Amino acid sequence: MNSRRKFIITLVPAGLALAAAPAVFAQPAHADENDAAAKGIGYKHDATKVDAAKYPTYAKGKVCSNCALYQGKAGDAWGGCPLLGAKQVNANGWCSAYAKKAG
Numbered sequence: 180m181n182s183r184r185k186f187i188i189t190l191v192p193a194g195l196a197l198a199a200a201p202a203v204f205a206q207p208a209h210a211d212e213n214d215a216a217a218k219g220i221g222y223k224h225d226a227t228k229v230d231a232a233k234y235p236t237y238a239k240g241k242v243c244s245n246c247a248l249y250q251g252k253a254g255d256a257w258g259g260c261p262l263l264g265a266k267q268v269n270a271n272g273w274c275s276a277y278a279k280k281a282g
């Protein structure tokens with residue numbers, strides 16, 4: 180194999196990887212309710228599914244989108260939460276660390 184061909188064969192996969200990278204970074208993964216960190220704080224994607232007997236601090240209307248830790252913008256369906264690392268939580272979710280957003 181000549182060196183020019185080898186050079187191109189090496190560059191093409193690298194270029195494809197770079198082209199795909201922005202899509203990966205633009206769509207952070209959603210939190211998994213079943214992973215250890217999420218279970219530890221009782222996180223649910225749908226706040227209405229919270230076990231109110233187990234989590235008496237839960238009350239209807241408390242959702243991630245009005246929690247002080249939620250990093251999504253108003254109207255976003257998902258947003259970051261520092262308690263779940265780089266993963267996104269549902270705007271209608273809830274966990275036991277909920278803290279009402281000021282204002």
Ligand code: SF4
Binds near residue numbers: 244246250259
């Ligand atoms: Fe949702 Fe707030 Fe719990 Fe994060 S800390 S998962 S934003 S309720």
